[in-house]
Amino acid sequence: MLARSKQIEPASDVRILEDSSRLLLDQITDKWSVLILTALCKKPLRFNEIRRCLDGITQKALTQSLRRLERSGILSRRVIPSSQVAVEYSVTPLGRTLEGPFKALFDWTIKHSPDVLRAQSDFDSRLS
Numbered sequence: 001m002l003a004r005s006k007q008i009e010p011a012s013d014v015r016i017l018e019d020s021s022r023l024l025l026d027q028i029t030d031k032w033s034v035l036i037l038t039a040l041c042k043k044p045l046r047f048n049e050i051r052r053c054l055d056g057i058t059q060k061a062l063t064q065s066l067r068r069l070e071r072s073g074i075l076s077r078r079v080i081p082s083s084q085v086a087v088e089y090s091v092t093p094l095g096r097t098l099e100g101p102f103k104a105l106f107d108w109t110i111k112h113s114p115d116v117l118r119a120q121s122d123f124d125s126r127l128s
Helices: 010-029 031-042 047-053 059-071 099-127
Strands: 075-080 086-091
Touching: 010 031, 010 059, 031 047, 031 059, 031 075, 031 086, 031 099, 047 059, 047 086, 059 075
Parallel strands: none
Antiparallel strands: 075 086
16 A cells, blocks of 8 residues: 655644754754854854854854754864864755755845834834
């Protein structure tokens, strides 16, 4: 007997996200992860190079984000033999699959930023 592929209804898609994928979605779409991946999609970088690209990130937040992304297979970490211990981070093939969706999100943000700012202003003026 051939197994039929199950069509997932929109309501059950939400349930699936709640049950198994929400943590991963939170990890790859948080503020720092998106910015880290954007920086690393251009080229591999060392820890301090990443930190200089991201205004406002603390060493602790960067370390935690890099570890989460590495654990999820999105980034790889390579120790560079040198006089000082150096580590370089790069995007894995799995992480590269996020480049298109993130670029689309970035493009949407640039295109619709004036609309969002106008909507926020309208909303704020209604509250005043």
